[in-house]
Amino acid sequence: MSAPFDEPGNATRQSVLVRPVPPSALAAAGRVFEHRAYQYRRAFRGSLVTSFVNPTLFLLAMGLGLGSYVNARSPDAFHGVTYLQFLAPGLLAGAAMQVAIFESTFPVMIGLVWRRLFHAMYATPIGPRAVAVGTLAWIAFRLTLVTTVFMFVSTLFGAVVSPLGLLGIPAAVLTGLAFAGGMGAFMATRRTPEAFNAIFRWVITPLFLFSGTFFPVDSLPAAIQPIAWLSPLWHGVELARGAMLGTVLDDPPRALVHVAVLVGLVGIGGSLFVRNVHRKLAA
Amino acid sequence: MPTDAPSPPLIRARGLTKRFGSFTAVDAIDFDVAPGEAFGFLGPNGAGKTSTMRMIGCTSPASGGTLTVLDMDPATRGPEIRGHLGVVPQQDTLDEELTVRENLVIYGRYFGLSRAECGRRADELLEFAQLTERRDSRVEPLSGGMKRRLTIARALINEPDVMLLDEPTTGLDPQARHLLWDRLYRLKQRGVTLVLTTHYMDEAEQLCDRLVIMDKARIVAEGSPRQLIEQYSTREVAELRFPVGVQETLDGQLAGLADRIEHLPDRLLLYANDGEAVAVAVHDRGLRPETVLVRRSTLEDVFLRLTGRTLVE
Numbered sequence: 001m002s003a004p005f006d007e008p009g010n011a012t013r014q015s016v017l018v019r020p021v022p023p024s025a026l027a028a029a030g031r032v033f034e035h036r037a038y039q040y041r042r043a044f045r046g047s048l049v050t051s052f053v054n055p056t057l058f059l060l061a062m063g064l065g066l067g068s069y070v071n072a073r074s075p076d077a078f079h080g081v082t083y084l085q086f087l088a089p090g091l092l093a094g095a096a097m098q099v100a101i102f103e104s105t106f107p108v109m110i111g112l113v114w115r116r117l118f119h120a121m122y123a124t125p126i127g128p129r130a131v132a133v134g135t136l137a138w139i140a141f142r143l144t145l146v147t148t149v150f151m152f153v154s155t156l157f158g159a160v161v162s163p164l165g166l167l168g169i170p171a172a173v174l175t176g177l178a179f180a181g182g183m184g185a186f187m188a189t190r191r192t193p194e195a196f197n198a199i200f201r202w203v204i205t206p207l208f209l210f211s212g213t214f215f216p217v218d219s220l221p222a223a224i225q226p227i228a229w230l231s232p233l234w235h236g237v238e239l240a241r242g243a244m245l246g247t248v249l250d251d252p253p254r255a256l257v258h259v260a261v262l263v264g265l266v267g268i269g270g271s272l273f274v275r276n277v278h279r280k281l282a283a
Numbered sequence: 284m285p286t287d288a289p290s291p292p293l294i295r296a297r298g299l300t301k302r303f304g305s306f307t308a309v310d311a312i313d314f315d316v317a318p319g320e321a322f323g324f325l326g327p328n329g330a331g332k333t334s335t336m337r338m339i340g341c342t343s344p345a346s347g348g349t350l351t352v353l354d355m356d357p358a359t360r361g362p363e364i365r366g367h368l369g370v371v372p373q374q375d376t377l378d379e380e381l382t383v384r385e386n387l388v389i390y391g392r393y394f395g396l397s398r399a400e401c402g403r404r405a406d407e408l409l410e411f412a413q414l415t416e417r418r419d420s421r422v423e424p425l426s427g428g429m430k431r432r433l434t435i436a437r438a439l440i441n442e443p444d445v446m447l448l449d450e451p452t453t454g455l456d457p458q459a460r461h462l463l464w465d466r467l468y469r470l471k472q473r474g475v476t477l478v479l480t481t482h483y484m485d486e487a488e489q490l491c492d493r494l495v496i497m498d499k500a501r502i503v504a505e506g507s508p509r510q511l512i513e514q515y516s517t518r519e520v521a522e523l524r525f526p527v528g529v530q531e532t533l534d535g536q537l538a539g540l541a542d543r544i545e546h547l548p549d550r551l552l553l554y555a556n557d558g559e560a561v562a563v564a565v566h567d568r569g570l571r572p573e574t575v576l577v578r579r580s581t582l583e584d585v586f587l588r589l590t591g592r593t594l595v596e
């Protein structure tokens with residue numbers, strides 16, 4: 001054993017003086033992030049393969065397969081770009097949303113209910129804010145990995161038209177985070193992940209289908225088109241598409257509105273997540 | 284409740300209260316824990332032990348009264364206090380996806396220790412917890428006793444001033460319990476202050492220098508195990524077990540044989556300083572219990588005396 005244990009009495013109060021100070025707020029969130037990185041080391045390979053396979057399959061089947069049919073029937077439907085080029089940014093933002101939803105559901109259940117890892121963290125100088133912020137930071141990192149691979153695959157398929165295309169990565173990460181905070185906040189109030197299936201079926205899937213992902217929103221009936229504005233995913237898809245097709249600079253104020261909506265959601269969702277984790281841990 | 288210890292208390296509570304809505308989990312309790320002592324909260328499930336521990340651990344705000352831990356106020360300096368505590372929660376909160384050693388290292392990081400220091404302490408603690416051979420195995424397949432030892436090792440990674448152990452051996456088999464008690468006893472020998480909750484009177488007797496008995500959110504008695512037994516019980520107990528149905532017919536036949544008689548559903552407890560003499564006297568009155576057991580009084584008897592109930596129901 002170390003010296004403080006060898007001498008009776010040493011483990012009492014005087015040792016307070018020689019202890020390291022608790023990590024700062026930012027460092028504390030960094031420790032939570034580090035913990036997730038340890039966990040991820042074992043899953044890294046499998047997760048990377050999945051990150052490659054998913055976009056490849058989607059771009060093959062829908063971009064090339066369905067796309068060749070669409071392009072042949074109406075060559076000008078997508079204003080001079082192919083269906084695959086239109087579709088790839090939508091899939092990118094949609095994939096970011098789905099990854100974020102998963103990552104803010106099960107790790108939160110593990111943290112608060114199943115293995116109570118968040119409770120273990122809270123028994124140290126780490127506070128609920130660091131737990132929540134570190135978790136979101138990790139989700140941002142995961143999103144960056146997934147969307148970078150997605151962007152790489154899209155480039156191989158010729159889906160990235162503009163050099164601005166790389167901006168699609170931050171756009172998609174932002175989209176994912178806009179969902180992560182709110183979902184994490186909601187799951188922090190649950191005892192079981194039962195609600196997850198309902199949310200996926202009634203919220204995530206419809207958003208994925210109707211947010212301009214697979215077809216332009218203006219092909220929806222005019223009456224329901226404004227609803228797209230309510231979809232966080234639509235803002236993300238528009239941003240990512242603007243970046244990858246290089247049209248983002250055509251209307252910068254519009255792009256800024258998309259960014260503002262997503263940043264606002266990150267802020268609101270993130271604060272609710274912090275609040276709910278705090279309520280659960282410090283009862 | 285003043286203590287005999289000369290140094291100021293590490294933990295001091297006065298009128299400490301915890302309410303959840305209209306339910307009072309801890310009702311205005313007073314206690315002091317002195318440096319280096321092993322202090323216990325003994326009581327049945329639901330007595331308020333865990334709520335008290337969580338307030339000491341600065342993870343649950345007090346609803347009333349005052350509490351200081353290491354001379355600090357948990358309400359304002361929680362993170363700082365937690366940096367000096369080692370917490371062993373009732374349920375294991377280990378990361379089962381990580382290895383045994385990784386669990387220690389990552390936990391040390393939460394206290395602001397460098398990776399190198401975490402690694403060094405982890406190796407020592409694995410030795411202490413007798414887990415060195417399992418250092419690189421995943422946590423998930425470990426036995427309950429091993430997980431418990433790992434949780435204790437994890438709680439020591441910051442070299443805490445106070446260990447908070449909530450029901451440390453609940454759910455373990457006897458062998459695993461004794462191994463754990465041995466480790467805790469060693470910590471005590473090294474001067475680590477232990478605060479533990481238990482509903483096992485043998486655990487309290489084994490480990491605690493001093494304890495409070497809790498029942499229904501209040502402290503009903505305080506002292507060393509020996510003091511409590513002397514104060515609230517007799518030296519010995521004769522346990523009589525009669526054939527089914529007979530116990531209820533004994534009205535009055537045992538009168539005057541013992542200082543006090545407790546009627547449990549399955550047996551009678553006759554409290555006296557000389558249990559053997561009681562057993563003989565019972566026989567002399569022509570009564571024929573199926574079994575007679577003479578033993579020394581324990582904290583279980585103290586609890587029964589104070590609350591009219593047994594600890595583990």
